[in-house]
Amino acid sequence: MNIGFAMCGSFCTFHDVFPIMEQLAQNHTVIPIFSHNVSTIDSRFGSAKDHWHRATEICGRTPLCTIADVEPIGPKKLLDILIIAPCTGNTLAKLSHGIADTPVTMAAKSHLRNGRPVLVAVSTNDALSGAAENIGKLLARKHYYFVPFRQDDPEKKPTSMVACFDRIPQAMQAAAEGWQLQPVLV
Numbered sequence: 001m002n003i004g005f006a007m008c009g010s011f012c013t014f015h016d017v018f019p020i021m022e023q024l025a026q027n028h029t030v031i032p033i034f035s036h037n038v039s040t041i042d043s044r045f046g047s048a049k050d051h052w053h054r055a056t057e058i059c060g061r062t063p064l065c066t067i068a069d070v071e072p073i074g075p076k077k078l079l080d081i082l083i084i085a086p087c088t089g090n091t092l093a094k095l096s097h098g099i100a101d102t103p104v105t106m107a108a109k110s111h112l113r114n115g116r117p118v119l120v121a122v123s124t125n126d127a128l129s130g131a132a133e134n135i136g137k138l139l140a141r142k143h144y145y146f147v148p149f150r151q152d153d154p155e156k157k158p159t160s161m162v163a164c165f166d167r168i169p170q171a172m173q174a175a176a177e178g179w180q181l182q183p184v185l186v
Contacts, residue, residue, distance in 0.1 A: 001028045001176070004079040004111065005059070006104040009037030010086035010123035011045035016165040017085050017121075022058045023169065031079065032056070032063040035091070035104045039065040067106045074110030081176055082111045085121035085147070085168060089131040092124065095144075096134035112143055117175040121147040121168060127161035139184070145175035150186045 005021050007014075024030050032055040040048050055063050064070050073079055084091065084104060091104055095118075100109040108118050120138060124131045127149070138144045147163040148171065164186060174181040 001080045002078060003028050003030045003172070004033055004073065004082040004107055005030050005055075006033035006035070006082060006084045006107055007038050007051075007055075007063075008035045008084065008086055008088040008091045008104055008123075009041060010088050010162075011038075011041075011043045013086045013123045013162065013165065014045055014051065018054055018058065020085070020165055020168045021055065024172075025058050025060075030059045031061060032059050033070060033103055033107050034063040034065045035102055036065075039063065039103075064107070065103055067101075067103055070103050070107040071110055073107055074113040077114055079111050079116065081117050081119060081172060082107060083119045083121065083168060083172060084108065085119075085163065085165060086123035087120045087163075089124035089126050089134070092120070092122065092131050092134040092138065095120075096137040096141075115143060117143055117145055117178070119145050119147060119168070119172055119175045121163035121165060121171075122149045123162045125157055125160040128159040145171065145180050146184055147171040148181060148184055148186045 152162040171181040
């Protein structure tokens with residue numbers, strides 16, 4: 001299977017996401033895709049350069065980091081599935097409104113033209129507030145599937161939710177077969 005693995009700037013989740021990318025790369029072709037933020041921001045969770053090198057090492061290819069890089073995904077039918085992990089609230093909003101102005105959202109738009117699945121692994125502090133509407137829209141939209149997600153800190157961040165990243169392989173298989181892994185909320 002050819003997998004697009006798009007990463008958005010929820011940097012605090014990268015320690016959970018990179019091992020899944022590595023696991024998938026053992027049996028599949030994985031093409032890394034970075035949002036502008038992932039490819040340019042150095043944070044307390046690592047530098048952009050370190051993330052770029054890690055993805056390159058895992059996948060055996062450099063991340064696609066521009067809109068021009070990802071635009072051929074659809075016309076050339078490069079992917080069987082696109083995974084967006086982590087998917088920030090900003091990207092959720094853009095996807096739900098059909099905005100394709102970043103490498104990740106353009107990858108999704110280009111990929112969806114072929115009616116192929118997009119698997120979303122949510123990571124946002126406002127999933128149960130501002131981003132809830134966008135999650136709902138994507139849950140109802142054809143070809144979008146979600147990795148099961150949960151509240152990550154109900155006491156200190158009551159509206160925050162994060163995907164169960166370890167369930168990406170199982171959710172990916174379900175999405176490839178055309179069904180949503182249940183339960184969505186765990």
